Amino acid sequence: MESDKALRVAVLGCGSVGSQVVRLLDEQAADLEARVGAPVELVGVAVRRLDAPREVEVPEGLLTTDALALVSRDDVDVVVEVIGGIEPARTLILAALENGASVVTANKALLAEDGPTLFEAAEKHGRDLYYEAAVAGAIPILRPLRESLAGDKVTRVLGIVNGTTNFILDKMDTAGSGFAEALEEAQELGYAEADPTADVEGFDAAAKAAILASLAFHSRVTASDVHREGISEVTAADVQSAKDMGAVVKLLAICELKDDAVAVRVHPAMIPRSHPLASVREAYNAVFVESEAAGQLMFYGPGAGGSPTASAVLGDLVTVARNARAGTRGVGESAYADRAVLPMGETRTRYHVAIDVDDRAGVLAQVALAFAEHDVSIQTVRQEGRDLDAQLVVVSHEATDAQLSATVEHLRGMEIVREVTSVMRVEGEAE
Numbered sequence: 001m002e003s004d005k006a007l008r009v010a011v012l013g014c015g016s017v018g019s020q021v022v023r024l025l026d027e028q029a030a031d032l033e034a035r036v037g038a039p040v041e042l043v044g045v046a047v048r049r050l051d052a053p054r055e056v057e058v059p060e061g062l063l064t065t066d067a068l069a070l071v072s073r074d075d076v077d078v079v080v081e082v083i084g085g086i087e088p089a090r091t092l093i094l095a096a097l098e099n100g101a102s103v104v105t106a107n108k109a110l111l112a113e114d115g116p117t118l119f120e121a122a123e124k125h126g127r128d129l130y131y132e133a134a135v136a137g138a139i140p141i142l143r144p145l146r147e148s149l150a151g152d153k154v155t156r157v158l159g160i161v162n163g164t165t166n167f168i169l170d171k172m173d174t175a176g177s178g179f180a181e182a183l184e185e186a187q188e189l190g191y192a193e194a195d196p197t198a199d200v201e202g203f204d205a206a207a208k209a210a211i212l213a214s215l216a217f218h219s220r221v222t223a224s225d226v227h228r229e230g231i232s233e234v235t236a237a238d239v240q241s242a243k244d245m246g247a248v249v250k251l252l253a254i255c256e257l258k259d260d261a262v263a264v265r266v267h268p269a270m271i272p273r274s275h276p277l278a279s280v281r282e283a284y285n286a287v288f289v290e291s292e293a294a295g296q297l298m299f300y301g302p303g304a305g306g307s308p309t310a311s312a313v314l315g316d317l318v319t320v321a322r323n324a325r326a327g328t329r330g331v332g333e334s335a336y337a338d339r340a341v342l343p344m345g346e347t348r349t350r351y352h353v354a355i356d357v358d359d360r361a362g363v364l365a366q367v368a369l370a371f372a373e374h375d376v377s378i379q380t381v382r383q384e385g386r387d388l389d390a391q392l393v394v395v396s397h398e399a400t401d402a403q404l405s406a407t408v409e410h411l412r413g414m415e416i417v418r419e420v421t422s423v424m425r426v427e428g429e430a431e
């Protein structure tokens, strides 16, 4: 792009995010031009159907159903991919890069599954590939990890990175709703999709965790490296049990550096109400970062929605445009550390276990022994007497997930244990 020439932008997909990108490109045109130093011009919008209803009016003549032809035009400087999914998004991004365009995308699913292929193509063709919108929507988190913290050593990232599940868990906590009822409300408000599997079962958060871990630890982490558990099994009893111990249940994406390996997981966990992430309500997102020199940082804001997500897309677009004007490109992938990914069994965590037991002599000792047999140290035990039985709530110290899950299996098989009523990991508290 020459210094006074417009930056020519093609947008692929005109749904929730794409329509807001198109709107902002029009409404902010004068400011964008001033910030970039050249006009930012929309030259085409690829859609699936020309006659579909849209949230934005696309200028005459810009709509096309041939996305491949659009990205193959030699007058396109930047392609914004907001179709989502693996194909045809991957083919279109690769074609755009090959054709000399830079790419801005919000596509976490594709980046988490096949990021390296895209990064290599960007490198090979000397173009930019930016994706701030892919993790936690509008919240600036990827740029801080990639740039602001590039001189520090990030040791841990804890994130609430899925708005739908945070909304559901928040309703279960504050309104006492059951999972199904809270999900229905999330669907009515338009947070959850008709098929909520990607959100509820943690796939969306796992993709984001893979991207966060890759950037935080300068390694390649893909979605298949992430241990994933969703929230569909979280019960009102779990939520109440968390409340009783001054905690709240959140779906967390946890990325940790352990010696020279990384551990990456997504699962519901109890965190103390005093932890900054406990105050993240409704569909908001937040990412809590711990690094050696900076200490603790928290990034908070709207993690979804057309307009917030478009804000992140436009931020990337301005960066790409400035790079192009300066005749340079931004930093590419940084995977030099090439760290191994720890299996979940070797990851260290803590468990909260609630069990119904017979209320008689020696029961507590037997339960304590089960923990001891797996070399798991107990932090607290709370007992609540009932008519004929008692509920014991045990919170462990840190141990490997394998030791902790073996302890739970052991408890389930014990004659004195009537039922294990709640099992959940506990995070966000110093040992």
Ligand SMILES: NC(=O)c1ccc[n+]([C@@H]2O[C@H](COP(=O)([O-])OP(=O)(O)OC[C@H]3O[C@@H](n4cnc5c(N)ncnc54)[C@H](O)[C@@H]3O)[C@@H](O)[C@H]2O)c1
Pocket (backbone or CB within 6 Å): 012, 013, 014, 015, 016, 017, 018, 046, 047, 048, 049, 065, 067, 081, 082, 083, 084, 085, 088, 106, 107, 108, 109, 133, 134, 137, 303, 304, 305, 306, 309
């Ligand atoms: N909506 C959000 O809150 C949000 C937040 C962060 C990231 N994202 C990501 O942004 C991307 C877009 O999400 P969205 O919510 O806007 O989805 P959406 O379903 O609202 O929009 C996608 C659009 O792409 C169109 N499309 C599908 N195939 C096409 C093709 N071959 N050519 C042209 N158009 C095609 C669809 O018709 C649809 O209008 C996804 O990768 C998503 O993960 C969305």
Ligand SMILES: N[C@@H](CCO)C(=O)O
Pocket (backbone or CB within 6 Å): 136, 137, 161, 162, 163, 164, 165, 191, 199, 204, 303, 304, 305
């Ligand atoms: N479905 C996602 C959208 C943002 O990726 C969420 O609920 O957070």
Ligand code: NA
Pocket (backbone or CB within 6 Å): 132, 133, 134, 135, 136, 137, 138, 139, 140, 141, 142, 312
């Ligand atoms: Na973001």
